Amino acid sequence: MNPTIELLKSHRSIRKFKDQPIPRALLEELVQAGQCAATSSHVQAYSIIHVINPENREKIAELAGGQSYVASAGAFLVFCADMKRATEAAERAGAEVTRGMTEQLLVASIDTALMAQNLAVAAESEGLGLCYIGGIRNNPEAVSELLQLPEHVYPVFGMCLGYPDQNPEVKPRLPLASILKEDRYDSRNDEALVAEFDDTMHRYYLERTGGNKNTNWSEQLKPLFTSKLRAHMKGFLEGRGFGRK
Amino acid sequence: MNPTIELLKSHRSIRKFKDQPIPRALLEELVQAGQCAATSSHVQAYSIIHVINPENREKIAELAGGQSYVASAGAFLVFCADMKRATEAAERAGAEVTRGMTEQLLVASIDTALMAQNLAVAAESEGLGLCYIGGIRNNPEAVSELLQLPEHVYPVFGMCLGYPDQNPEVKPRLPLASILKEDRYDSRNDEALVAEFDDTMHRYYLERTGGNKNTNWSEQLKPLFTSKLRAHMKGFLEGRGFGRK
Numbered sequence: 205m206n207p208t209i210e211l212l213k214s215h216r217s218i219r220k221f222k223d224q225p226i227p228r229a230l231l232e233e234l235v236q237a238g239q240c241a242a243t244s245s246h247v248q249a250y251s252i253i254h255v256i257n258p259e260n261r262e263k264i265a266e267l268a269g270g271q272s273y274v275a276s277a278g279a280f281l282v283f284c285a286d287m288k289r290a291t292e293a294a295e296r297a298g299a300e301v302t303r304g305m306t307e308q309l310l311v312a313s314i315d316t317a318l319m320a321q322n323l324a325v326a327a328e329s330e331g332l333g334l335c336y337i338g339g340i341r342n343n344p345e346a347v348s349e350l351l352q353l354p355e356h357v358y359p360v361f362g363m364c365l366g367y368p369d370q371n372p373e374v375k376p377r378l379p380l381a382s383i384l385k386e387d388r389y390d391s392r393n394d395e396a397l398v399a400e401f402d403d404t405m406h407r408y409y410l411e412r413t414g415g416n417k418n419t420n421w422s423e424q425l426k427p428l429f430t431s432k433l434r435a436h437m438k439g440f441l442e443g444r445g446f447g448r449k
Numbered sequence: 450m451n452p453t454i455e456l457l458k459s460h461r462s463i464r465k466f467k468d469q470p471i472p473r474a475l476l477e478e479l480v481q482a483g484q485c486a487a488t489s490s491h492v493q494a495y496s497i498i499h500v501i502n503p504e505n506r507e508k509i510a511e512l513a514g515g516q517s518y519v520a521s522a523g524a525f526l527v528f529c530a531d532m533k534r535a536t537e538a539a540e541r542a543g544a545e546v547t548r549g550m551t552e553q554l555l556v557a558s559i560d561t562a563l564m565a566q567n568l569a570v571a572a573e574s575e576g577l578g579l580c581y582i583g584g585i586r587n588n589p590e591a592v593s594e595l596l597q598l599p600e601h602v603y604p605v606f607g608m609c610l611g612y613p614d615q616n617p618e619v620k621p622r623l624p625l626a627s628i629l630k631e632d633r634y635d636s637r638n639d640e641a642l643v644a645e646f647d648d649t650m651h652r653y654y655l656e657r658t659g660g661n662k663n664t665n666w667s668e669q670l671k672p673l674f675t676s677k678l679r680a681h682m683k684g685f686l687e688g689r690g691f692g693r694k
Contacts, residue, residue, distance in 0.1 A: 205478070206574050208574035209574055212485050212570065213482055213485045217487065232625055233450070235625060235629050239623065240619070241457075241569075244581075244583050245670070246670075247670060251630060251634065252628055252629050254629060254630065255632060257632050288636070289627065290673070292639075293666065293670055296667060297665075297667035297668050297670070297671060298671070299670070299671040299674050299675065302675075305678045305679070305680065306683040307586065307682045310586070310605075311583070313555060317558075317566070318565070320563070321562070321563045322457050322566060324486075325453065325457065325570055326453065330454075336487045336489075338490075341555070351632070354634055374485070378493050378534075380480060383493070384477070384496075384497050386499050387502050387505065387596070388498065389498065389596055391599065394534060395537075422538040422539060422542035424490075425538055426539050428490050428535070428539065429544050429546040432490065433550045435694070437555065438692070449683060
């Protein structure tokens with residue numbers, strides 16, 4: 205295993221950070237590394253809001269569901285899907301631009317994720333820790349207002365970055381055989397593979413909590429299909445000019 | 450700059466590959482590195498179809514808009530957003546599952562992109578080259594049928610992987626100042642920064658083509674808002690059970 209793959213395989217979310225800011229030059233280096241990720245047709249449909257104002261950090265921590273590390277991390281970034289820059293540039297160049305397509309929602313969201321993951325890898329290679337904050341989609345309207353996001357820009361997720369003050373274990377992942385399929389989507393073994401993974405996660409939770417957390421992967425997923433459905437997202441995105449048609 | 454950041458910054462798409470297959474053990478190592486990326490609530494909402502059958506490779510190359518390297522690359526992977534596995538697992542665990550939410554479309558698409566980008570970085574760290582194939586969204590219905598994708602699974606993008614048989618330059622990216630904003634979306638300088646980048650790309654295209662390609666970033670974006678709008682995506686995704694509500 206080469207050192208880069210070793211680094212990728214050692215990822216775990218960090219939620220407790222030292223009280224140590226990230227130097228501006230390092231942050232810029234990370235964003236530039238992020239920008240080098242592949243981008244659909246070179247569109248680079250993203251912007252990052254670096255939230256510095258402590259009051260706004262506190263507000264976003266609360267809007268994201270009471271995640272205090274949003275306020276306490278060395279840096280907090282909001283990754284935005286941004287079709288404004290590209291559509292306006294094409295328009296100035298004389299294109300008749302159509303907005304609101306679902307394809308544009310996908311392109312901008314995927315571009316943003318590829319860039320963020322490159323930035324995350326760069327950050328970990330410099331000894332930083334991080335966690336993604338999907339919780340900003342709990343209240344995307346309020347977050348957008350706070351950051352003065354214009355139309356055709358929406359906040360996809362946040363990221364806490366900082367020097368780790370904890371050293372959690374790497375969390376297991378689904379068996380390779382359930383992810384990697386040959387030539388077609390063959391689901392014959394999926395139930396057995398999930399059962400195997402439920403056992404893995406059951407042991408992981410028991411060991412990590414000294415026997416107190418008696419659950420597994422399937423059980424832990426249940427809230428995802430009730431409380432985390434974020435039923436407002438369709439209307440919110442349409443209001444921002446994404447996915448109308 | 451540490452070696453990982455150097456690697457990230459040296460990315461460019463590879464479209465010409467040596468006739469050399471990727472060993473199965475290496476492919477598995479790359480997928481496992483991919484799986485270690487962050488995932489929303491541990492859902493891991495993705496599957497990869499490793500397309501081996503040469504006829505299917507040829508068909509997908511054509512469906513993606515005549516991209517011959519889809520057939521000739523050392524390996525071709527289709528990255529699928531997959532909510533089937535997780536919803537069925539939660540259901541077996543007793544959850545009353547709601548499907549078709551736009552939030553689930555986002556979670557699965559973003560999870561897939563984060564995993565793919567980790568896999569891409571791992572591949573480049575092993576000396577492989579790659580290019581993403583968004584073109585499979587030209588004919589997502591036909592690609593889904595060919596790969597026998599079930600409901601709640603959709604093909605997000607493909608990836609050609611292989612040993613590079615070309616060495617293109619790194620393509621410039623937008624100025625940092627247009628991507629990274631402080632505390633709020635301030636767009637006052639955006640037009641000037643895009644004009645600066647248009648100059649950069651104009652020089653890049655001229656130099657790369659010995660003076661033959663006289664264009665810039667804004668000009669190159671124009672087809673993105675006409676031919677690449679993929680107006681079928683909304684209906685296609687709804688048909689797959691994504692983003693209905």
